Each structure stands twice: as C-alpha cells, then as structure tokens.
Amino acid sequence: MKNIQEPQLTAAKSGAELLIECLLAEQVDTIFGYPGGAVIPIYDALYDCREIRHILTRHEQAAVHAADGYARVTGKAGVALVTSGPGATNAVTGIANAYMDSVPMVVLTGQVSTDLIGRDSFQEVNIYGMTMDVTKHNYSVMDLRELPRILKEAFHLAVTGRPGPVLIDLPKNIMTAHTDLSPAAEINIRGYAPTAPIDEEAVHLIARKIESSLRPVLVIGGGAMAHGATEQLHRLAEIAQIPVATTLMGIGAFPTRHPLYLGMLGMHGTYAANRAVHHADLLICLGTRLNDRLSGKAKSFAPHAWKIQVDIDDAELDKNIPVDLGLCGDVGELLRKLNACAIKPKPTHWSEETAGWQRKVPHYNEAGVVGTLNPQEVIRLIDKHTQGNAVVATDVGQHQIWTAHHYRFSRPRSFLTSGGLGTMGFGFPAAIGAAMALGGSVAPPVVCITGDGSFQMNLQELMTAVDYELPVKIAILNNGYLGMVRQWQQLFYERRYSSVNITSPDFVAFAGAYGVPGLRAQTPEEADAVIRQALALPGPVLMEFNVREEQNVYPMVPPGASNDQMLTGDGER
Incomplete structure (x- = not known):
C-alpha cells in the first residue's frame, strides 16, 4: 500500500504582503521608489494594493529626497523603497540629508537572500553597516517573524523624540517566504524614552x-x-x-x-x-x-x-x-x-x-545695472505673486540664502531646504514630494527655487513631475557659476574663479523635450510676466531667469568671526 502524502497547507500571505499590511497599519499612503531585482516581490505585493500610491522617481536619491519633502510638509514619516546594491547606495545621500535635518523617514532597502549575504553576491552591499552613522536606527530582517515588530518600531522611532530616518534592510527570501502573521498592535522598546518631562x-x-x-x-x-x-x-x-x-x-x-x-x-x-x-x-x-x-x-x-x-x-x-x-x-x-x-x-x-x-538695514542688495535682472528681484516677485503662501523648496547655494531673506514665509512647514548636509539636488525632488503630499485644487502653490548648477543634479525628475501632473513651478536663477563657491574663492581665498564657471543646456528647450512649458526672462518686467504666467498654467512649468553673473550674498559673517563682524558688500564691516 502506497503512502499517501498529506497536502501541504500554504500560509495566507508572503512576507512582502505582510510588509504591505504593516505599512497600511501605519497609515502609509505614499511610497517613493525605484524597483530592482531584490525588491520585485515587494513591488508585486504593492501592485495589488490600492490604498498606497507608488511614485516612480528616476533616481533613488530623488526618491529619498521626495520622501523627505513629503515628511517636512506633513509631519508624518516619509517612505522610500529602493533595491539592493546601487539602489541602496544611491539612497545614502538622501538618508544623510534627512538625518542632519531631523526629518522622519522609513527607508526600505532590498537585500540579497540571507544565504548569499557575505559572499560578494550580485548587487550586495552592507547597507546596514554603511548607514549606521546617518540613521536614527537600523534593522536587518533575518527572520520573517520579526517583521511586524520591526515595522511598528521603525515608524515609532522615526516620528518620536528627535525625528530621523530609520532603515529596514529586507532580504529577498524573507519577502518570498510565507506566513500567517499580522501587523503588530503594540510596541515596547526597552530603554527608549523619546521625551523627558519639562522640569x-x-x-x-x-x-x-x-x-x-x-x-x-x-x-x-x-x-x-x-x-x-x-x-x-x-x-x-x-x-x-x-x-x-x-x-x-x-x-x-x-x-x-x-x-x-x-x-x-x-x-x-x-x-x-x-x-x-x-x-x-x-x-x-x-x-x-x-x-x-x-x-x-x-x-x-x-x-x-x-x-x-x-x-x-x-x-x-x-x-x-x-x-x-x-x-x-x-x-x-x-x-x-x-x-x-x-x-x-x-x-x-x-x-x-x-x-x-x-x-x-532690511536686506543687502548690490546695486543693480539697468537692463539686467537681480536674483533678489526674482524672489521678491515670486513672493508678491504667491502672497507668501507657497511651499518653497530650494537647493543649496546663493539662491538658498536669497530665498531665506527675500521670500516672506507666512506659515510653518513651508520652507524646504537642506540645512545640515547642504545637498545640491535636494530642492526639485523635495518639491515633488511636497506636491504629492498636498494634492488637491486648493493646495498652496509649490515652487522650487534653484540654481543652474543645483538643478542639473536631479533634473531627470522633470519626467516624474510630468507623469503625475504635479503643479511644481521651477525657478532657475541662471548666473553661469557655482555662485557660492565663486563668492568664497573671491572673498576669502583671493583666487580667480573661472574654475567654477558652469555650462548649462538650453533649459527652455530641455523643458520642451519633456512636454513642459519653458519660459525665460532677462529683465524685471519679463520676470514679472513669466511668474504670473507660470502660476496660471496647470502642471509643471520651468522658468529660467538669466540673472547677473557675479552677484554676492550679503551680509556675511566670515568663518570663525563673531556675529558682529559682518561683511556688508560696501567695503565695511
């Protein structure tokens, strides 16, 4: 008599499906990411989830910056999903940026199967060890039974106490394994006291x-x-x-x-x-x-x-x-x-x-030249036409400081900028994340003020803005220089600064290649008309402002000087 083998009972869900359930339990509604081999099981599960929007960026760094922008305007944890190896390493700058600015975030990284870890496998990096210094906490899920607890803890850690990014590394075989587990209902992190009572x-x-x-x-x-x-x-x-x-x-x-x-x-x-x-x-x-x-x-x-x-x-x-x-x-x-x-x-x-x-002495402006456009004028015009109610994202450099001085912000969580790490390329994807978070026809306008150098660091995200019809208005202050570097070389190193000249494409033609309206201004009158037109158009719009080349940011306290020793731009301190 033959032995009749009992049929094997399969569990109700995969590890990836359990992950999605845990994300839903944390009220996640948006994930920014880029797929790859190690996270295909997660993307398969995400495809069947109608409650979570996945925003496909064109680079993993941009995905994390977009999650950062989402977090800054909402106060919720932003979520990014990237694959193993280069996908994870591309995300490191975005993670470090969020860490330096105390932004709540959960970053999900794919990893090779547990049996391949440590064998120099294809697209394997130790992202857990690599990011320990730029995260609030790290997890590597080596046992599927730990996944619900880890997800619950990660979101709690990200938003409580001093906010910050938390990374969860997810081996592929853990995501394909099957389980009957459910999301964790309670949390207990021994020794973690996020707030102390005020004495x-x-x-x-x-x-x-x-x-x-x-x-x-x-x-x-x-x-x-x-x-x-x-x-x-x-x-x-x-x-x-x-x-x-x-x-x-x-x-x-x-x-x-x-x-x-x-x-x-x-x-x-x-x-x-x-x-x-x-x-x-x-x-x-x-x-x-x-x-x-x-x-x-x-x-x-x-x-x-x-x-x-x-x-x-x-x-x-x-x-x-x-x-x-x-x-x-x-x-x-x-x-x-x-x-x-x-x-x-x-x-x-x-x-x-x-x-x-x-x-x-309300603000410092170098004297204008008739027929030329000062960058400060552009920002004041953007402020005028948005009445200080826009969400403004910037990159890093002179335009960042001019925005801080000349845009009159009226409410919290409306200025998105890279403070601690000083990341060029942050502004545009952060504006995309903010636009996704705000949504709706009554949302405030979202403006990215950037430089010709900074914009070229993540300009590929124009396609992301097009795909999702995001009303992000991009204002490029084009002065043909890495302006802040040029200013420092000029003021403190007494060097010629031809080395920081930067060439750029025809930004208006570039925008047109993506199907985005491109507008250009070279005078204050043209700038006024261009800003008005851009704000009236639906979807993304790119504005290029050809501003004075060698304009400096003033006032400026020299490095190592006290706060009363200021360079004012007129030869005085």
Whole structure:
C-alpha cells in the first residue's frame, strides 16, 4: 500500500504582503521608489494594493529626497523603497540629508537572500553597516517573524523624540517566504524614552529671567516646528515682546512679516538678527543645536547673554555653545508652561530698537545695472505673486540664502531646504514630494527655487513631475557659476574663479523635450510676466531667469568671526 502524502497547507500571505499590511497599519499612503531585482516581490505585493500610491522617481536619491519633502510638509514619516546594491547606495545621500535635518523617514532597502549575504553576491552591499552613522536606527530582517515588530518600531522611532530616518534592510527570501502573521498592535522598546518631562522649577526660572531681562532674544530652530509649538511661540513673543531670530531650518516657525521678526541668524543672517543676539542679555534657544553656521566664533557668541538651550535631544545641549541652562524636553510643552505663567516683562524699548535695525538695514542688495535682472528681484516677485503662501523648496547655494531673506514665509512647514548636509539636488525632488503630499485644487502653490548648477543634479525628475501632473513651478536663477563657491574663492581665498564657471543646456528647450512649458526672462518686467504666467498654467512649468553673473550674498559673517563682524558688500564691516 502506497503512502499517501498529506497536502501541504500554504500560509495566507508572503512576507512582502505582510510588509504591505504593516505599512497600511501605519497609515502609509505614499511610497517613493525605484524597483530592482531584490525588491520585485515587494513591488508585486504593492501592485495589488490600492490604498498606497507608488511614485516612480528616476533616481533613488530623488526618491529619498521626495520622501523627505513629503515628511517636512506633513509631519508624518516619509517612505522610500529602493533595491539592493546601487539602489541602496544611491539612497545614502538622501538618508544623510534627512538625518542632519531631523526629518522622519522609513527607508526600505532590498537585500540579497540571507544565504548569499557575505559572499560578494550580485548587487550586495552592507547597507546596514554603511548607514549606521546617518540613521536614527537600523534593522536587518533575518527572520520573517520579526517583521511586524520591526515595522511598528521603525515608524515609532522615526516620528518620536528627535525625528530621523530609520532603515529596514529586507532580504529577498524573507519577502518570498510565507506566513500567517499580522501587523503588530503594540510596541515596547526597552530603554527608549523619546521625551523627558519639562522640569517645573526650570520653567519658573526661565519665566523669572524673561521678567528681569532688558534685552531678550528668542532663537528658533527647526525643532520648534517639529513639535507643533508655533502658536505658543507666537503667543510668548507677543506677550513678552521678545524679538525673534530663526535659524535656516526655523524659517516659517514665526511669521516673517511680524514686526518682532528679525530674520535669519548666523553666517548669512540679517544685520538685525546678528546684532540683537550679540547685544542680548538673555538668549532663549529653542530646538536648535547652535551649529557653526549659526554661532561663528563660539567664544564671542552672545557674550553678554544668559543662555538657555531647550532641545528634545540631550546630546545637543552644551555641544557647540556653552549655555547657562540646558533643558532636555519638548519645546511645545515648555512654551505652553511658560505661557501659563502669566509673564510680566519689564517695560523697555528693546523690541522697538531691534525693529529699527531691521528697517534701517532690511536686506543687502548690490546695486543693480539697468537692463539686467537681480536674483533678489526674482524672489521678491515670486513672493508678491504667491502672497507668501507657497511651499518653497530650494537647493543649496546663493539662491538658498536669497530665498531665506527675500521670500516672506507666512506659515510653518513651508520652507524646504537642506540645512545640515547642504545637498545640491535636494530642492526639485523635495518639491515633488511636497506636491504629492498636498494634492488637491486648493493646495498652496509649490515652487522650487534653484540654481543652474543645483538643478542639473536631479533634473531627470522633470519626467516624474510630468507623469503625475504635479503643479511644481521651477525657478532657475541662471548666473553661469557655482555662485557660492565663486563668492568664497573671491572673498576669502583671493583666487580667480573661472574654475567654477558652469555650462548649462538650453533649459527652455530641455523643458520642451519633456512636454513642459519653458519660459525665460532677462529683465524685471519679463520676470514679472513669466511668474504670473507660470502660476496660471496647470502642471509643471520651468522658468529660467538669466540673472547677473557675479552677484554676492550679503551680509556675511566670515568663518570663525563673531556675529558682529559682518561683511556688508560696501567695503565695511
């Protein structure tokens, strides 16, 4: 008698299908990515999922930057999916950028099968080890039973405490294995305490310091935006009449048209912000790590001030600038408790004095030449036609600083820029991610302000904008140089700067090849008409502005100098 073999029962789902279920449990609605061999099982599962949009970019770096832009405007974790080997290594710059700017993100990387790991297999890299220094946490899924827990933990880690990117490496055979598991319902990460309670005694000490101060200044970083503290910040500044300066990452946390706003602080900051900090007797720094671009010469930073630093990450306290009170905790919680103290500041003329500095020297412009177009004029025109309500993404360089000074941001999460890593090529894909997040006919306009050098780093993403009919308006300030490099060579190295001339394609013709309207302007009158036309057209539009070649960004605090030693562009400090 023959043995009759019992039929094998197959489990209900693959590892890839379980992954999609876990993503849905975390309310993921958009993934930016690029397929490859190691992630084909995931893409097969994703194809059958109607609740998650997959946005196909043209490069893995752009996929991560787009997820970054999505995260910055929503406050949710952006999600990127890339394959193993070169797909994973192409994503590293985007991951590092998100890490430096504390952006919540989950990056899913494909990996070769577990039995091939460590054998120099085709498209195998140790992306887990490679990214340990630029992620908040890393996972490598070597057992399918661990997948639900890992996904739950990854999203929790990405958005809590100090936000940041979390990487999950997914071997191909783990994704093809079968299971009856479901997404995890609970989370318990031993030893992880994302927030510390704000000490009541410290709150009362800060309140007393504000009440006794004659020249207080609030310095606001990106951490104040991340914790939803902007309304409380607005209230404290108005009640106590404290002037407000922001870091580059903090722009938008406080309305830039408000009379108490002094502008951006630091190397490329305004005269009013730098002077106010230098003369302050109380400095309240919220959600900023006080890095080298902000503080210049550390020993002479705010030399007369009693310094308070509040940050969600205790590793940032006292790291760059010695402070008198370092407080680890949620900025929003601190502001709520301060506002509950009914602070009664001393009557002074400090806020009027600092506002006078802002009116006296509001912005620095080199003298224009009749018939030419200044880059600052372009940005002011974009501000005029969008009424300060656009979401603006930039790349890195002179145009980034001009945007920080001349676009008047009216709300938080509307300025997307690479602060810590300084990544050229960030702006356009970040704008794509923002446009995908915002959607809808009533969404604010999305504008990418970029340079001729930066745009060429990820210009292939124009096809992504076309495919998804995204209303991203691209403004290229074309000066024929890597402008900031040229400026540094000229001012600090006394070198000729022909080496940083950069040639470009005909951007208008390039846009036409993608089926995108291309517009060009060379005078202020043409620029005004072009911006108006671009904003009225549906879908993506490319605008090229041929601006003055050798225009510098001013004011500028030289490297290693104190905040009161500023180059103004007129031969004075």
